[in-house]
Amino acid sequence: MSRPTPYTIVIGLEVHVQLLTRTKLFCGCSTQFGLPPNSATCPVCIGMPGVLPVMNRAAFELALKAALALQCNIAPFTKWDRKNYYYPDLPKNYQISQYDLPFSTGGGLEIMTPQGPKWIGLIRVHLEEDAGKLLHDETGRGGDSLVDLNRAGTPLLEIVSKPDMNSPEEAKAYLEELRLLLREIGVSDCEMQEGSLRVDANVNIRIPPEHAGGRKPLPGRQYVATPIVEIKNLNSFRAVERAIAYETQRQFEEFQESGKQLGEVSKATAGWDDVQGVTVVQRRKEEASDYRYFPEPDLVPVEVDQAWLDRIRATLPELPAARRKRFESQLGLSAYDARVLVGQGLAFADYFEKVARECGDAKAASNWCSNQVLAVLNERKISIQDFPLAPEALADLIIRVKKHNINAQRAREVFGIMLQTGETADGIIKRLGLDVSFDAEELRELVKKSIAANAKAVADVKAGKQKAMDALVGFVMRETKGKAPTDEVRRLMNEELAKV
Amino acid sequence: MALTGDQVRWVAHLARLELTEEEFQLFTGQLTRIVDFIDQLQQLNTEGVEPLAHALPIHNVFRPDEPAPSLSVDEALANAPARKGDFYSVPAVLD
Structure with missing residues (x-):
């Protein structure tokens, strides 16, 4: 928990995730990460005159899948627009994005907070193309920047939350839940290191009048609100937490000096400096009208009917929230245990379920999976798919431990030998002479x-x-x-x- | 409707154009005439006409998610104003 502050923090997050398609949004170039620079481009994605973009069906369907999983309202009619700005990573000088008719609005997801579950609403989810990548001269001598356009045109989902989060921890919990969900449904791999998940945080604070140093709230507000700052360059979930904590305190201090409130100055962007641990306010942001959005004439609109939505919905696996609830109601697990198990991802939760079913004791299966099994995975840095024990083998151990009343320490010993030698629980227990049952x-x-x-x-x-x-x-x-x-x-x- | 000098300067800034005073005068006049021309549309009575989101009456045109050949690096960089290795090279961008 963060320390108590004399103000309320208000956070809205803008998350961009790359979709797991083979090719780009409007052309057949590869989206694979780590290809040699400028080796995956074509006239469409580097903005040559006279080319025509054609939308990738898989990208649109992944976008639909994500929006359904996030309980968004899917628009029956959607179109794309040009967002115009000049930057060296944007070869066409406009980004094909969605403005007034995004394919989905609303929705949200539930996070866990120390005060209990909390719903974080979404404003919209839309589908757009990514820009290229700029490599800046790091020597500080002002050398040229290098441009790699492999990423230009990669399908990107922009997920805009409502300003519903009130602490750095809530922001992190939201990001973790969102990442878990998008990974489980196979929409994105959400690797921050590779840039397939990126976060911008819109942050300001609300100061109650008694802490506002005599300054009065603007008409219509019960509190003093500081101008919103959009923090960029957040390269890890930890950075998101730290940047929000730093920025909100900075805004509180700046307000004491400037007295400037939301609405009195325009929105600013700030960069997060992870090494110094500070936000650096960069510039006043361009307003939406400065992007001179207009409908993309080269793409036709998309209409989505119920049958299409039903088909996509049918491809959704059980979502994390539903699975947690089922673990609680059907298997009798605590909310905490259910959260730990589901939080490890689909394959891990599947493994646990098999163990629980085979041994008939969900609580014991949960304890074994979230303690012993998880410890081994972390220690060996492997995923559950590479875990040497089949769920049946672990279930067998659990059954025998119970039958022979083997204490926890000896049981872990048997588990360790199973991992090392691949012997069955039965064989080891007999060899160690633990196969006695005492009624x-x-x-x-x-x-x-x-x-x-x-x-x-x-x-x-x-x-x-x-x-x-x-x-x-x-x-x-x-x-x-x-x-x-x-x-x-x-x-x-x-x-x-x-x-x- | 005459455009203000500030509007023209702002649009030039958005387009990353540096205008001389002469050009600024010239374009302010030209842009004003263009905007006036388009403004004639305002005379149309659009009462009861549904807004049009797109001019074409077709929708749902997709391509399959199948790779197609890309340009070679040399072809891709053929028109680059400057090249460094296999990258486009551009003046440092700070903002």
Whole structure:
């Protein structure tokens, strides 16, 4: 949690994700990451005169899929527009984007906050093309910038949230949930490192009048609102959190000096400097009218009917939110456990479900998956697909651990051997001589025997010396050659001692 | 409707054009005449006419997501004002 502030933070996020198509939005050039510079371009994507863009059906359908998963309203009629600006990474001097008739509006997703679940609304999701990539001279000597146009024309989904987030942590939670969802439905791989997910944060603060240094809110507001700053160059989710925390405090301090409120100066952009940990306000942003949007005459509109939407909807897998709910209601998991399991992605949650089904104990399966299995994945830096144990093998271990009352430590030992040697749980348990089953009555008799044989230890425990418990439990362990489940013995011992 | 000097300067800035004072005078006059010409459309009564989002009466034209050959790097860079290695080279952009 961030420290309490005398103001409320207001955050809206603009997220761009590249769609997982083979080719670009309007031409057949490859979208593969990391190709040699300027080797995947053609007259269409480098803006030669006289060419005609034709829309990639797969890109539009992935966009529809994302919008459906985000519960957006899909427009029955949509068109594209030219957004005009001059920049060396934009060969046509306009970007084909969507302005007044985006293919979807509304929708949103639910995030978890310390105060409980919270709905983050969306304003719109639209489909546009990406620009090229600029490499600046890093020596500081002002050398030329280099342009690689491979990325120009890559299909991009712009997802604009409402200003519904009120802390850096909420912004991060939103981004994590959005990334999980888009990955699960196969719309984008959302790799920030490769630029397939990019974030701009629109941030300002609301200051209650008593903290506004005597300045009055503008008419119609209960609070003083600072001018909105759009933060760019956010290269990780951590950077988003840090930049918002820094920028909001900066705005509070700037307001103390300038007294400027939202509406009195125009919106600014700021760059995040990850090394210095500061935002640098760059310029007043151009207004929408400066982009001189007009309908793209080279592309025809798209009409979407119910049958098409139904077809796309049918390709959606169970979404993370629904899966969490099902894990809770159907498998009896806690909200926390469900969140951890689903948060690891589709394949991991599938693995868990198989284990749970095979062993018949969802809680135990959840514990094993989110502790032992996850620890191994992290340690070996592998994904669940490369995890050496089949779900059936882990389920078998869970069943046998229960049957033989094997304690947690020994069970982890067996798990470790299974991973190393590929032996079955059964074989290892037999070899280690753990395949003894004690029924509860048998154990209870041994516990009673220990109490009868160790009068001094019993008296000590009664006198408050918990240490004497060890002698009583140790007696049972000796009697069973160390094979009795200690936790269970301890529990029974407490029960029986209470009766003495 | 005469365009103001500020409007013309702003549009020139958006188009990244540097105008001399002479050009500025010349284009202010020309642009004003163009805008006036287009303004004649305002005389049309569009009461009850549905706004048109696109001039063509066709829709849903797509291509399959199948790769097509790209240009070679040399072809792609043939018209570059300056080239450095396999990149277009442009004056440093700070903003």
